[in-house]
Amino acid sequence: MTDWDSLRYILAVAREGGLSGAARVLGVNHATVSRQLAKAEDAAGVRFFTRLASGLQPTEAGQVAISHAEEVEARMVALDMALAARDETEEGELKVTIPPLMAEDNFAEDIKEFKALHPGIDVHLLGATEVLNLHRREADVAIRVTQAPEESLWGRMVTPQRAGWFASPEFVERYKDVFERRDMDTALPYIGFSAWFASTPAGLFSELPPVRVAIKTDDMVSAMSLARQGMGMVRTSHLLGSSDPKLVRVPGVPLSDHTPIWVLTHPDLRHVPRVTEFMRFIANRITARRALYMGLDESSANAATRSDGAKLEGIASEIAE
Amino acid sequence: MTDWDSLRYILAVAREGGLSGAARVLGVNHATVSRQLAKAEDAAGVRFFTRLASGLQPTEAGQVAISHAEEVEARMVALDMALAARDETEEGELKVTIPPLMAEDNFAEDIKEFKALHPGIDVHLLGATEVLNLHRREADVAIRVTQAPEESLWGRMVTPQRAGWFASPEFVERYKDVFERRDMDTALPYIGFSAWFASTPAGLFSELPPVRVAIKTDDMVSAMSLARQGMGMVRTSHLLGSSDPKLVRVPGVPLSDHTPIWVLTHPDLRHVPRVTEFMRFIANRITARRALYMGLDESSANAATRSDGAKLEGIASEIAE
């Protein structure tokens, strides 16, 4: 192995199962991957992959090479992390991953404020659906909605959340008698999430009249849309439900505990100025909005949310000064 | 770190302490090393070395990178070894390291025979003075003159050796009275090795008349030359001394134990056909010459050596058939 870089190609080919996939991942042409692989195989005097019509399958020697390549990759990632951890500069890029549904207006405003405060820090938002790996430094900071984050990550819970049932005003009006327990025979249609039918969360329908599934989905965005169309009521976090102008809390059903929000980073990065500064800032901002995430008791919920919004604006402008 | 190969350059620069040295080791132009290093530093956004007049000295970040590079290198070496260990082919290169002084005629004949038997195996003799590292696969097989080889190596002792005092016939004739203990006043001049004056081997001069240093050297080749010139007697292995046509054993001094000969390989390579075959062959050949390495008692020494040579030729031709 005179050329350490060839292992990178071998690893990519193994992971993607073919030259084309590897080329995509590596950001090069597939011909390059083919040639690099051929070079490595010539140098080693072994075939690392058997060429099949369905792609490239590692030989025994290939598997040996792949396992070593994985260890090398781990060391490379560790080096990247170690170098990043030593980074004392105030300026530079900061990759932040956030669940797409959290990246709403309030958050966007936070980012705007942060950029105003720290123009040198180049915040890069990654609203990817897949969970990015902080250990591989796919992001520097993660905002996560989870009960318990990986123990190997460093950070804190910034706010608990509560969830409730939301529906269109027309829906609430139509089923008024059911909500007020005058009509005990009609079942309330609701938007069901696919995951619920594998294992139903405990207490999901407690304190509700009888219900029935109106439609199933596995996507929160479409669920909200369906709810807005009046197809059924949807269970969602108080933040999401209450911030939707076309939805209202269904009456007579209290909020219940939901998944908390965490702000996390890789332990090695916890002393990097950019990272600490961003985490401190965003944690404060989210905490200040706690009422939005938690909601208030029953009837006063809407009013309270509005006043929270006002409070938030006050804080934001205060920080911006 | 998008380019894993740049770590190789960093490591070489760190080890050699400069661009030129690294370039020599890597077998490339120093300009290439400089550019690769610059590229890596740009990518990381850190300087790995501070440029001094005396060379390049690693920064803190550089030390981090170097330590990671060392681990990566270890993995690369391990991969090489693992791939070599899986090598089932009868053909290919086989690197053999041997102390230069052992690479004499008999050994050369062995190699010639081996090549005749296995034309596909491309034996590469490394008669380097420095001890090559089998763990880094600088050689596949090592023939070593040592009391106890590294425990991490695999192989066996093929013959013990005995050493004696040798001198030119003129020298022996001149000091005949001293050797025969008739002249007890004259000290015998001998060629001293520098190492002896740091810590004298036990029993070096036992059973010898009084001696004095004629000249000191740290090199066996020159010591032999000096002895041939009649400057003094030299202590050397029986093999070396007896095979020199211009030297004879000094009378009245018995042979004594010397360092044994081992044939060794890396444990991972012990099942590779080329390696096992070579080790078996060379061990047999050396063992067959045991009388040469051990010598015989006193007076009959020369005669015995000659008959051994004859025996050896018989064996060699037998194998060659």
Add this chain to the structure above:
DNA sequence: TACATGACCTACATTTATGCACAAGAGGCG
């Protein structure tokens, strides 16, 4: 069977990296 698709290989143009030659600067030494 014909067709479309995906994956790989190959020939050629182009970009990129490398080696070479030279210049500048820093010790070492008579």
Add this chain to the structure above:
DNA sequence: CGCCTCTTGTGCATAAATGTAGGTCATGTA
């Protein structure tokens, strides 16, 4: 002090790797 050697940095020609485009093969589908 000047001379020498060693090391590093910079243009320029060359060599090597890469991208592009076309071709082949196998597979799945109408």
